[in-house]
Amino acid sequence: MAVYIIMAIIAYAIGSINFSVIFSRKFAGFDVREKGSGNAGTTNMLRSVGKKAAAITLLCDILKGVVSIIIAYLMNKFIQGVNGAILVQIAALGVVIGHTFPIFFEFRGGKGVATSLGILICINWKIGLVCLIFALLIMAVTRMVSAGSVTAAILYPVLVICQVGKEYFIVDGNYIIFSILLALIVAFNHRANIKRILSGTENKLSFKK
Numbered sequence: 001m002a003v004y005i006i007m008a009i010i011a012y013a014i015g016s017i018n019f020s021v022i023f024s025r026k027f028a029g030f031d032v033r034e035k036g037s038g039n040a041g042t043t044n045m046l047r048s049v050g051k052k053a054a055a056i057t058l059l060c061d062i063l064k065g066v067v068s069i070i071i072a073y074l075m076n077k078f079i080q081g082v083n084g085a086i087l088v089q090i091a092a093l094g095v096v097i098g099h100t101f102p103i104f105f106e107f108r109g110g111k112g113v114a115t116s117l118g119i120l121i122c123i124n125w126k127i128g129l130v131c132l133i134f135a136l137l138i139m140a141v142t143r144m145v146s147a148g149s150v151t152a153a154i155l156y157p158v159l160v161i162c163q164v165g166k167e168y169f170i171v172d173g174n175y176i177i178f179s180i181l182l183a184l185i186v187a188f189n190h191r192a193n194i195k196r197i198l199s200g201t202e203n204k205l206s207f208k209k
Contacts, residue, residue: 003075003079003082003087004082004086004087004090007071007072007075007087007090007091007094008090008091008094009094010068010071010091010094011068011071011072011090011091011092011093011094011095011098012094012095012097012098012103013098013103014064014067014068014095014098015064015068015094015095015096015097015098015099015100015102015109015115016098016099016101016102016103016104016105016109017064017102017104018040018099018102018104018105018109018110019056019057019060019061020032020040020041020042020044020045020057020061020110021033021040021105023045023049023053023056023057024045024048024049024053027049027050027052027053028048028049028050028053032044032045032048032049033108035047035048036048037203039110039111040102040105040108040109040110041057041061041110041111041113041114042054042057042058042061042110042113042114043145043146043205045057047203057114058114061099061110061114061115061118062114062115062117062118062121063118064095064099064115064118065092065095065096065114065115065116065117065118065119065120065121065122066118066119066121066122068091068092068094068095068119069088069091069092069118069119069122069123070122071091072084072087072088072090072091072092073088073122075087076088085174085175086174088123089174089175089178092116092119092123092178092182093178093181093182093185095115095119096112096115096116096119096182096185096186097185099112099115100112100185100189110189111149111186111189111190112185112186112189113149113152113153113186116153116182116186117131117132119182120156127156127159127160127163130155130159131152131153131155131156131159132152134148134151134152134155135148135149135151135152136148138151138152139205142204143204143205144193144197144202144203144204144205145205146190146193146194146196146197146202147197147202149186149190150186150187150190150193150194153182153183153186153187153190154183154187156179156182156183157176157179157180157182157183160175160176160179161176161179
């Protein structure tokens with residue numbers, strides 16, 4: 001039990017390192033949460049700070065998910081008597097929750113999409129790639145990042161349900177529950193965006209800029 005708790009704390013701490021706040025303060029001299037949508041994520045960084053800061057933020061947020069899962073893999077390898085699948089799931093949920101509610105930044109973080117992508121790439125890169133392509137297609141059609149993010153989040157557990165039992169690191173029923181929880185967290189973080197999408201007032205990206 002102690003190993004799982006330690007993993008949860010480590011993952012949460014990694015998730016709590018909010019790069020959008022750090023980089024916006026460094027590159028632009030303000031907290032990105034005070035601008036635009038008020039969200040501490042890549043899209044608001046793009047609109048409020050610029051392409052370079054947004055790209056670096058995106059990469060670092062993805063790496064948070066990757067690093068957390070790698071740590072879980074290593075703990076499973078070197079510590080006997082632990083359930084590797086559960087350890088990975090705890091790491092994944094912990095880092096996304098940390099990203100959403102960062103203890104280092106007044107519990108006001110991002111929506112966890114990039115970090116979730118890093119997680120998916122580590123757990124199963126094929127599903128991660130499908131979700132990424134699907135999200136990009138939806139974004140291209142709707143010009144709404146939130147629409148692509150939410151629909152890809154919903155697609156994730158659907159793909160898991162269809163594929164459980166095949167060549168996966170995690171093949172038990174817990175993986176289905178985990179995938180649903182991760183999707184719900186991402187969707188919950190986009191609740192305001194979903195309301196704006198339904199009302200037709202959601203911000204759209206301009207590909208000309």
